[in-house]
Amino acid sequence: MFAEERLSEIISLLNSAGKLKVKELSSRFSVTEDCIRKDLKILENQGHLKRTYGGAVQIRESANNYDIRSRKEINVPSKTIIAEKAFGIILDRETIFLDLSTTNILLAKLLAGSAKKVTVVTNTLEILNILCSQNNITVVATGGILNKNLLGFTGAATIELISRYKFDKSFIGSCGVDAFDKNITTFDIDDGITKKAIIEASKKSYLVMENNKFHFDGNYKFATLDDIDCIIIDELPDSEIIKILEDSNIKLL
Template sequence: MFTEERQSAIEKCLRENGKVKVKELSEMFQVTEDCIRKDLKILENAGKLKRTYGGAILSQDYPLKRDVVDRRQFNLDKKRTIAAKAFKLMKNNETIFLDISTTNIELAKLLATSNMRVVVVSNMIDILQILATNPSITAIGTGGTMYQTVNGFMGAATIEVIKQYSFDRAFIGSCGVDMTDCAITTLGVEDGLTKKAAVHSSRHKYVVMERDKFYFNDSYKYAYFDDISGIVTDEFPDDTIVSTLERAGVKLF
């Protein structure tokens, strides 16, 4: 098979499955893994895909770069699964930080319908509005510069407020994991610095994200595996990734 034919076949696999793995492609086409990596690099340069840890995904179809306000209904079942797991980690009388995250919106709904007595600080307006319906919950907004695309606050003023707190637990959103650098990523610097402040101000810090995000990373690294307590996800990733996380001391929920 010629190089161009193999690359076309790889594109077809991507369209059918959403992602591919280097090892599987190597076995499928009977070529070395280095050869497949070169194919993926060429296809990435052509804008056909986004390379990830151990493979690639269809970058143009991946939903992570949508505005938060457009992602509320996306993968809703998965987000509810993650929220249910995260809710079980909370305890009465704790002070909790809920980051800008559509998964955290679902977590806020569970809190609002519960009997828990907690203080919740958040920089997302949706979350604050949900929590305000329960008189047992003290909901505190960070304020700061308002970003319409996320319906929340980010940046220097928000960070200064977050730094004044000592949270028992923080639940932080993510746009993906860079398995090569063992880093948790997000889209931009303002969001990244705000998340970083929440991580530093919390005793227990959990990243809430769907399984698919283990195979994708974005532009800003706001934390490393050493910085977090665990990752709450709807379904565990591949064994290779699970082993890497275990070696780094990151617990999966």
């Protein structure tokens, strides 16, 4: 195999697996580990990957920090699929938390149009507005300091009320998930701390997110994959990510 062919295949393997090890590549291509290290250096200089100790990983993109008004218009068909899946697992008489998430706004609309009898606790202004006139739904607002970009409440006062509950299910939004280091991220620190408190107060925590968020990161880590029970998603990720999630005992819905 020519060097250029090997470099091309290394890129393909990385796109599929998300990370590579020098030792495994050396065995796969029947070349020395020094040869593979040189290949990885070339590919890093070309912007295809980031070298790590013993291998390489994909260069992950930073998610755009849109405010909630802008995000409502993005990926609506995918978010609708996720909201419908989440709606299907909510049972009568449950107490649930709907976190700051545009997908959860769609989920609230589905609840508003249903006969399900549930208690909804939320820190999202629009969800409060959607559910406020529904007789079958008991609505609890967390209160707290209003985050004007997110149009919801975050911070210490919000967390104080959250900590007094034990939610049957919580539905949590995220800017990105790195399956390889297991981190779940958002942009706003107060939002992240509040999300962490919601997870800690929940019997089961569900991450609601589009599949493409496996390739993006926010800049604040608020949880790891070990902290959640299930990811509700629009379509399945690649096989390597599925394997990591299975090993972490995380269900995909």
